[in-house]
Amino acid sequence: MATVIDTLxxxxxxxxxxxxxxxxxxxxxxxxxxxxxxxxxxxxxxxxKRIVREHNLVTVCEEAGxxxxxxxxxxxxxxxxxxxDTCTRACAFCNVKTGLPAPLDAEEPxxxxxxxxxxxxxxxxxxxxxxxxxxxxxxxxxxxxxxxIRRCSPGTTVEILTPDxxxxxxxxxxxxxxxxxxxxxxxxxVPRLYLNIRPGARYFHSMRLLQRVKEIDPTIFTxxxxxxxxxxxxxxxLQVMDDMRSAxxxxxxxxxxxxxxxxxxAIDRFVTPDEFKSYETIARTKGFLLVSSxxxxxxxxxxxxxxxxxxxxxxxxxxxx
Numbered sequence: 001m002a003t004v005i006d007t008l009x010x011x012x013x014x015x016x017x018x019x020x021x022x023x024x025x026x027x028x029x030x031x032x033x034x035x036x037x038x039x040x041x042x043x044x045x046x047x048x049k050r051i052v053r054e055h056n057l058v059t060v061c062e063e064a065g066x067x068x069x070x071x072x073x074x075x076x077x078x079x080x081x082x083x084x085d086t087c088t089r090a091c092a093f094c095n096v097k098t099g100l101p102a103p104l105d106a107e108e109p110x111x112x113x114x115x116x117x118x119x120x121x122x123x124x125x126x127x128x129x130x131x132x133x134x135x136x137x138x139x140x141x142x143x144x145x146x147x148x149i150r151r152c153s154p155g156t157t158v159e160i161l162t163p164d165x166x167x168x169x170x171x172x173x174x175x176x177x178x179x180x181x182x183x184x185x186x187x188x189x190v191p192r193l194y195l196n197i198r199p200g201a202r203y204f205h206s207m208r209l210l211q212r213v214k215e216i217d218p219t220i221f222t223x224x225x226x227x228x229x230x231x232x233x234x235x236x237x238l239q240v241m242d243d244m245r246s247a248x249x250x251x252x253x254x255x256x257x258x259x260x261x262x263x264x265x266a267i268d269r270f271v272t273p274d275e276f277k278s279y280e281t282i283a284r285t286k287g288f289l290l291v292s293s294x295x296x297x298x299x300x301x302x303x304x305x306x307x308x309x310x311x312x313x314x315x316x317x318x319x320x321x
Contacts, residue, residue: 016095127299160180161300
């Protein structure tokens with residue numbers, strides 16, 4: 001369980017979520033057996049952590065308190081979070097710090113690229129905090145990171161998980177022009193819950209963002225994910241699937257929402273593994289190239305293996321001449 005005080009950085013004492021400090025505590029549900037994971041600590045995990053620190057990088061694995069960090073870092077799969085560790089938004093589900101971010105680090109693109117090379121990654125996921133303070137929402141910085149990785153590790157495929165670039169004209173087009181292999185933007189939840197769970201975002205703007213990627217460059221894989229267990233209905237989840245397919249989204253991820261602290265949105269319920277399997281079956285019938293649906297599924301979980309499956313699924317779906 002995370003705390004509301006930031007303890008990830010040495011000497012830190014500021015509130016991690018100042019905007020949530022005065023909220024009433026929400027109840028914490030006991031995790032079922034299928035949601036529990038082992039504490040990290042393998043030698044490879046330690047080596048991955050050393051490389052991340054050595055290059056002064058931030059990872060969403062740590063900042064968001066991902067339950068899969070032990071497994072992923074043991075495989076040297078760390079998801080880099082660029083543009084700092086402080087987000088300009090305050091989503092009710094998220095454990096990333098909120099507040100006024102620091103200026104962009106001009107050395108970050110090269111630091112990320114060097115770490116990718118040192119880790120020997122075949123596939124890397126790059127995400128970021130929301131940077132509503134920047135004129136382009138950080139789009140140019142995304143481009144610089146993609147270009148640096150391509151120079152340093154030309155054989156590495158690049159997946160990006162971006163903000164929504166709300167009210168940032170031209171930002172999306174700039175990022176798509178850099179031709180990432182996978183463009184991911186998470187819808188996070190169903191439209192009815194946006195006001196409480198994702199108040200700074202707009203559901204149909206996010207959906208249109210993903211649709212625009214396909215319109216600009218159909219060769220780029222598009223990906224999006226939602227959390228369940230926040231109070232959504234099954235019918236609402238199925239409607240989101242239909243909306244995604246209308247936008248041409250290739251890859252859907254569905255995972256269980258886990259409450260970071262008592263100040264965050266409460267878990268409505270733990271969705272059972274059988275229900276996740278049912279969602280996966282239905283999503284496949286709707287035409288997604290790939291579906292990952294399980295309690296511990298996260299946006300970048302098994303991203304390396306999933307990219308290979310995604311490419312194979314597209315090749316299989318193409319008509320033979």
